[in-house]
Structures are given as structure tokens and as C-alpha cells.
Amino acid sequence: MENREAIANIEYARKWLGSESDFSDEALDMAISALEKQEPMKPMAPELDPLGGVTHPCGNCGGELVSKFHDFCPWCGQAIKWEE
Numbered sequence: 560m561e562n563r564e565a566i567a568n569i570e571y572a573r574k575w576l577g578s579e580s581d582f583s584d585e586a587l588d589m590a591i592s593a594l595e596k597q598e599p600m601k602p603m604a605p606e607l608d609p610l611g612g613v614t615h616p617c618g619n620c621g622g623e624l625v626s627k628f629h630d631f632c633p634w635c636g637q638a639i640k641w642e643e
Contacts, residue, residue, distance in 0.1 A: 562594045569594075599640030 560568075573587050602615035602624055615624040622634030627641050 562597050566591050566594050593636075596635070596637045599638040601640050601642065 569587055569591055573584070596619065600618040602618050603621070605613045605615050608614050608623075612625075615627075616622065617624055617632040617635060617637055617639070619637035620632060620635035622632050624632060624639065629639055631638055
């Protein structure tokens with residue numbers, strides 16, 4: 560099952576179960592957020608840091624990605640898709 564299909568199933572289950580389910584909305588939101596973060600996202604445009612180095616802000620949280628060797632943002636866990 561693909562992540563997007565799983566997200567759609569969770570959202571459908573939330574509507575179907577309604578407010579009388581034992582599942583909390585917070586837990587379902589956390590599951591959706593975790594699945595969304597597994598989809599690789601490009602970082603934002605490079606920026607110069609105060610010392611003259613180059614950083615790449617995370618496309619999800621804006622956290623500083625110093626190295627193109629990061630597969631995931633160390634601040635929010637978002638999967639990173641570096642351009643070739």
C-alpha cells in the first residue's frame with residue numbers, strides 16, 4: 560500500500576467511525592503526519608549563513624539542512640529529495 564492510499568484510508572475511517580470511536584483524532588493526525596513526512600520533499604532555495612556558508616532550509620519546517628547527505632530533516636523528520 561502506498562502512503563497516499565494509507566492516508567486516504569485513515570481519513571475515510573475517521574469519517575466512517577465518527578466521534579464514537581475509541582481512536583483519538585490526535586492519534587489519527589499523528590499517523591497522517593508521519594506518512595506525509597515519508598514522501599520526499601525538495602528543500603527550499605539555498606541561503607547564505609552569517610559565516611558565508613550555504614544552507615538549505617527544509618521544505619516542511621524551514622529547519623537548516625547543512626549537508627546534502629541528510630536523507631531526512633534532523634528537525635522535523637521530513638524525507639528530503641535532493642536534486643541530482
